[in-house]
Amino acid sequence: MKHLQTLKLIDAVNKAGSIRKAAEDMNITSSALNRRILGFEEEFGAPIFERLHGGVRLNPAGELLIQHIRGQIADLERVRSQVADLSGLRRGHVSIACSQAIQPYFMPAQIAAYRAEHPSVSFSVHVRDRDAAEEDLRAFESDLALVFEPVHLGDFDVLLSVEQPVYAVMARDHPLAAKEKLRLRDCLGFPHIVPPKRIGIRYLLDLAVASMSQKMEPTAEADSFEFMRHYVQQEAAVGFQFPIGLNLSGDDRLTFRPLAKEDVPYGNLTLMQMRGRTLSVASARFANQLAAALNSLPNELIRLARQSR
Amino acid sequence: MKHLQTLKLIDAVNKAGSIRKAAEDMNITSSALNRRILGFEEEFGAPIFERLHGGVRLNPAGELLIQHIRGQIADLERVRSQVADLSGLRRGHVSIACSQAIQPYFMPAQIAAYRAEHPSVSFSVHVRDRDAAEEDLRAFESDLALVFEPVHLGDFDVLLSVEQPVYAVMARDHPLAAKEKLRLRDCLGFPHIVPPKRIGIRYLLDLAVASMSQKMEPTAEADSFEFMRHYVQQEAAVGFQFPIGLNLSGDDRLTFRPLAKEDVPYGNLTLMQMRGRTLSVASARFANQLAAALNSLPNELIRLARQSR
């Protein structure tokens, strides 16, 4: 869009940290870009960038403005999506940030289901921890976020929130695999592997351990569920994951056992968007589908857990 | 702002109803304007106007777009206001729509009080009935609305809502002036003057009369409180008004008596803004001041009513 060009350039300068670098990114000369910025600052009535040795950085006024710019660009996209929708095209793009646990099974299935009905809708999936996901929403880089244990609920609209128990993950021949229900202290007696502090599941574990005499002494700390999954097969260790990130009925090398709610509080899986924002048609519909799927999730989990026995 | 020029032109075309008229308003030639519209429609990907004999009109896509445009312009204004505020200037503009009753005493006093602290803030006041006030908010032509008995609360955020009884207004020598408390049926026994149906106070009166055997038979219907005020001095008639629109202690030709709540329900004086919108600093502060003043209003009324006896 032509009339947003200057605004996009400002955004580019902000991202690049210097006018010359941004000029290269946007395929124009630095002089042209520089003059556009100066011109904009003049008609805006205040400087947007503070000039320092080695580049530029947004000043407070610029921070305010960049937020407006991103909102404006995102909102124009929404309008175009709605227009495309009312001309019957059902086109559009959905950008979603999600926790790692969502990514292996749940999200691919949901996207495939949606695209089966609307083939000309495309998707961006950003795997983010709970902090980064919220940052994505704020910067209008994601339309939706589906994360465990969000940090700052204040700036967002919660579309749905469901609870998920924490599961212990271990090899099929692990001593604990025999028990039906596990206590947290059983798990901590064995070597255990946990995610780093920024991950929601670790937050819940830390919360649980805080009120116990037993301490958590992780053998390994890894942010990759893939790694944990293979690690517990090598050394009779215990890992942790939410059931939505597990293939409850289909894995014959691993065993999954829920932890008692008294030990580890359930995780809140929350679907959110930027507060007050009107989503594009595609995003709004996909959010509805996600909400429906999440609502029917508990029953689904029970069914799968029964199968796995 | 340069980059909004095309958008403002589109808005102008929409308001004028024809490209040539809008071109004249905006001081450019019709050919230039026409080309900008065509160019915009091309890069937007869809027509915005439907061409008909004698002019143009927005199509559904255009309606969506114009809403976006107005929102963007208003939001940019908000950003500039915030920027001015953080550079310590306390400048800005507040645009408010209000009921007729607010306009003679309350609003001027409030604006004067605000401007005493922030002299470089300017105001626009639009006197509107309850329907038109909401339309103003939707079109981003007013930042705030202070109206009695709003119609569609759905699209707006309510900042505050206070109750006001309906008062009967009559000449000082009117037979009813002797009574301390009035019933509606007393008033209807005399010639009475009421506002037209779109005014909030009439809505309340109609509501009240609906459950009575007595009917309302207005001698006159007028949308001007000024007219009503003088009319009741000429012919021993009764008018109606909210106390916020009355000079309870200072008028020696008129008498005001509250109507019992059992007869006529209290009117809801509601301060609203467009849903989800972030107001400019000046508007937000003025809204706060209004809210504080409205909250302390009941005591104030009691004090004034006591004085007037």
Place this chain on the structure above:
DNA sequence: CCTTTGTGCTTCGTAATTTGCAGCACCATA
């Protein structure tokens, strides 16, 4: 029935704006 008056749209030469190139002044670091 033809004229008038309004519409949106197109063409073309010109005016205004933006761009790119080169260079300047500045600052931190090596």
Place this chain on the structure above:
DNA sequence: TATGGTGCTGCAAATTACGAAGCACAAAGG
């Protein structure tokens, strides 16, 4: 002190937007 980075600035060239006039069309007016 040299070097490599920055933002900024004249000046000519290129691009873009503009204004004046005219075209085709459609609804009213005499």
